[in-house]
Amino acid sequence: MKKTATSGKFTAQPGSILKAIRRQRGLTLSQVHALTGLPISTLSKVENDKLALSYDKLTRLSEGLKVDISHFFGSVDDVQPLDESKTRVVHGRRSIARRGEGSAIETNDYGYLYPATDLLNKQIIPIVIDVKADSLDEFGEFTRHEGEEYAYVLAGSVEFHTETYAPVLLEEGDSIYFDSAMGHAYVAASKPCRILSVCSREPKITT
Numbered sequence: 001m002k003k004t005a006t007s008g009k010f011t012a013q014p015g016s017i018l019k020a021i022r023r024q025r026g027l028t029l030s031q032v033h034a035l036t037g038l039p040i041s042t043l044s045k046v047e048n049d050k051l052a053l054s055y056d057k058l059t060r061l062s063e064g065l066k067v068d069i070s071h072f073f074g075s076v077d078d079v080q081p082l083d084e085s086k087t088r089v090v091h092g093r094r095s096i097a098r099r100g101e102g103s104a105i106e107t108n109d110y111g112y113l114y115p116a117t118d119l120l121n122k123q124i125i126p127i128v129i130d131v132k133a134d135s136l137d138e139f140g141e142f143t144r145h146e147g148e149e150y151a152y153v154l155a156g157s158v159e160f161h162t163e164t165y166a167p168v169l170l171e172e173g174d175s176i177y178f179d180s181a182m183g184h185a186y187v188a189a190s191k192p193c194r195i196l197s198v199c200s201r202e203p204k205i206t207t
Helices: 014-024 029-036 040-047 055-065 069-073
Strands: 009-011 102-106 110-114 124-131 148-162 168-171 175-179 184-200
Touching: 014 029, 014 040, 014 055, 014 069, 029 040, 029 055, 055 069, 124 148, 168 175
Parallel strands: 009 102
Antiparallel strands: 102 110, 110 124, 124 184, 148 168, 148 175, 148 184
C-alpha cells in the first residue's frame, strides 16, 4: 500500500494481495476464476497492476477466497483466511478517518476512497466515490453486488441509472437507498461529483 502526496491517503494494491493469497494456497488463476467467477484475463491484469478493482469485483474476491475485504487494503504479511466459524461480534469498536484519509483505488468510472480499513468483519462498507463517467455509454456495464446500498450526494449532481427504473437526477444533499444486486451506475451530471456510498455485506432479507 503506497502513501500518496495527500496525508493519510494511501493507494491500495489489491493485486499484490491477490497474488500472495493465490500463491500461499497453491491456486491457479483458473481455480480463482472458479471460486470468484471473475475471468482469468481480469485476474491476470489485476495481479500485474494493469486493472484496478471496482467494489463489486473486490466483494467477489473477498467472498470467493474467504478473505475479509479489508485485507485487500493492507499488507501482504497481514493476510489471513476468514474463518466464519470464529467470527464474533466485538462491541465498542471504532475507526476515525480524518478528511482525505483512506485507501484509494482509481478505476475508469470511479475514484474510490475506503475509510475504516483497519476494522475487519464490518457489516457495512463506507466508500467516498468521485464519479468520473459523463454518460452511461462511457460507464459501460452496470455494477451489481449482493446486499443493499445507500448513497448521499456530497458535491455536484449525479444521474443514477439502473436496469429496472428510469434514470433519476440527484443533487447535492439528495440520497437514495436501493437493492445493489440490481444493475446500477452513477454518472456525473456536473463536476466535481462526489458521493458517500454505504454498502451492506449481507443479502437483503426477503419476506
